[in-house]
Amino acid sequence: MNSKTSYSEQELVLLLLQRSNSAFSYLYDNYSGALYGIINQIVSDTETANDVLQEVFINIWRKMDLYDSSKGRLFTWMLNIARNAAIDKVRSKGYQDGLKNQPLQENVDAHMVGRVVPKTDDIGLKKVLTKLKEEHRKLIDLSYFQGFTHEEIAKMLDMPLGTVKTRIRNALSQLRNMIQ
Amino acid sequence: MNIQEYISSGIVESYVLGLASAEERAEFETNCIAYPEVRTAREAFELLLEKQAMESAVAPPAALKQKIFDNLSTVGEEKKVIAEQTPLRTMNWLKIAAAACFILLAGSLWWNMSLKNENRKLQALQEKIETLQAQLDSSSSHFAQMKADAEAIQKSSIKMAKMDGTANSPQSFATVYWDTTSHDVYLLVNNLPKPASEHQYQLWALLDGKPIDMGVLEISEKPLQLYRMKNAQAAQAFAITLEKKGGSPTPSMDKMYVIGKL
Numbered sequence: 001m002n003s004k005t006s007y008s009e010q011e012l013v014l015l016l017l018q019r020s021n022s023a024f025s026y027l028y029d030n031y032s033g034a035l036y037g038i039i040n041q042i043v044s045d046t047e048t049a050n051d052v053l054q055e056v057f058i059n060i061w062r063k064m065d066l067y068d069s070s071k072g073r074l075f076t077w078m079l080n081i082a083r084n085a086a087i088d089k090v091r092s093k094g095y096q097d098g099l100k101n102q103p104l105q106e107n108v109d110a111h112m113v114g115r116v117v118p119k120t121d122d123i124g125l126k127k128v129l130t131k132l133k134e135e136h137r138k139l140i141d142l143s144y145f146q147g148f149t150h151e152e153i154a155k156m157l158d159m160p161l162g163t164v165k166t167r168i169r170n171a172l173s174q175l176r177n178m179i180q
Numbered sequence: 181m182n183i184q185e186y187i188s189s190g191i192v193e194s195y196v197l198g199l200a201s202a203e204e205r206a207e208f209e210t211n212c213i214a215y216p217e218v219r220t221a222r223e224a225f226e227l228l229l230e231k232q233a234m235e236s237a238v239a240p241p242a243a244l245k246q247k248i249f250d251n252l253s254t255v256g257e258e259k260k261v262i263a264e265q266t267p268l269r270t271m272n273w274l275k276i277a278a279a280a281c282f283i284l285l286a287g288s289l290w291w292n293m294s295l296k297n298e299n300r301k302l303q304a305l306q307e308k309i310e311t312l313q314a315q316l317d318s319s320s321s322h323f324a325q326m327k328a329d330a331e332a333i334q335k336s337s338i339k340m341a342k343m344d345g346t347a348n349s350p351q352s353f354a355t356v357y358w359d360t361t362s363h364d365v366y367l368l369v370n371n372l373p374k375p376a377s378e379h380q381y382q383l384w385a386l387l388d389g390k391p392i393d394m395g396v397l398e399i400s401e402k403p404l405q406l407y408r409m410k411n412a413q414a415a416q417a418f419a420i421t422l423e424k425k426g427g428s429p430t431p432s433m434d435k436m437y438v439i440g441k442l
Contacts, residue, residue: 034230
């Protein structure tokens with residue numbers, strides 16, 4: 001199922017909307033690694049990461065017509081699907097039940113459970129994150145990798161919402177400069 | 181709003197990474213349209229993020245692709261079932277309905293036409309029956325008349341006078357039947373030349389040398405016509421003369437055609 005053809009993003013989107021199998025194969029060959037990378041920065045075991053990647057590609061296939069190119073690149077859209085799917089998986093009851101040794105996070109809503117130690121801290125953004133100051137690193141970890149809202153983080157860290165927002169923005173700007 | 185400040189505020193990263201609130205997202209999308217530099221900044225960060233993610237890609241297990249595609253074909257089939265079969269079914273129903281309508285229409289047209297045809301045939305038949313009926317009626321009445329005539333002249337009380345042609349018309353020939361009881365007089369014209377339109381034949385009874393008017397003859401085209409004439413109380417002979425139309429009080433003896441004794 002290897003596709004040697006190369007598509008522009010526009011062509012790829014059009015072909016995916018037409019449910020082209022070869023375009024989807026191309027998409028998988030080119031982007032599964034990058035998406036698998038982000039998933040592994042969020043979930044802690046390979047089996048779950050595999051399940052999430054499968055879910056992600058099925059969702060991409062199903063929800064292709066929801067993609068709006070005016071709001072961002074295809075990869076950005078897929079990356080967010082992967083991140084959200086991984087976070088949802090981490091928060092799911094089945095996943096939590098499997099993590100017997102993980103202490104539950106305090107001060108969170110019933111559905112906002114557990115903090116997970118991901119499998120990898122040495123790849124991608126996670127790796128970049130280690131270069132940030134501790135206060136910034138923690139905010140990015142909670143918001144981006146664990147999916148907590150600014151309000152939840154403010155509660156969690158007993159910090160004013162405005163401060164959380166400003167610090168996250170600052171952290172993101174730094175992050176950007178670091179990966180540039 | 182200072183756009184450069186907005187761009188460097190971290191909103192671009194926040195938006196692209198999916199950390200912005202719904203409000204922030206809406207504002208950012210508006211700004212992308214209003215300020216091309218916002219969009220440019222967004223695209224630059226997206227490319228940066230993509231590059232970074234590609235560089236830190238982790239190859240998933242090789243078997244996973246096949247597994248995903250197997251799952252996908254099931255998803256694809258579901259989609260196909262929804263996307264194609266439903267309209268197909270509708271099409272089928274439409275086709276069936278259209279076909280049914282057509283058959284009904286064709287059937288009713290054929291029915292209508294055959295009914296019309298039958299009706300026409302029936303009407304023709306009806307007309308023929310009416311014609312035949314009329315002919316039968318006419319024949320029957322004619323027959324009845326002839327039968328009555330035949331009966332009338334076959335009575336035992338009938339006396340017959342055979343009238344032969346005179347010198348005026350030797351070929352002429354007629355017969356008078358006289359009922360001695362009822363005194364009815366019948367005339368059978370065996371052969372008389374057709375009179376001119378201003379003339380009519382007139383029958384006379386002769387009693388003791390005196391002529392008695394028995395009426396004028398309304399010549400009919402019917403064969404073997406037996407003409408009913410005036411009654412005669414008594415007669416020794418009968419004669420026919422050719423008179424002016426309407427008849428004469430006395431016979432023109434020189435225009436006598438036939439004469440015969442009882």
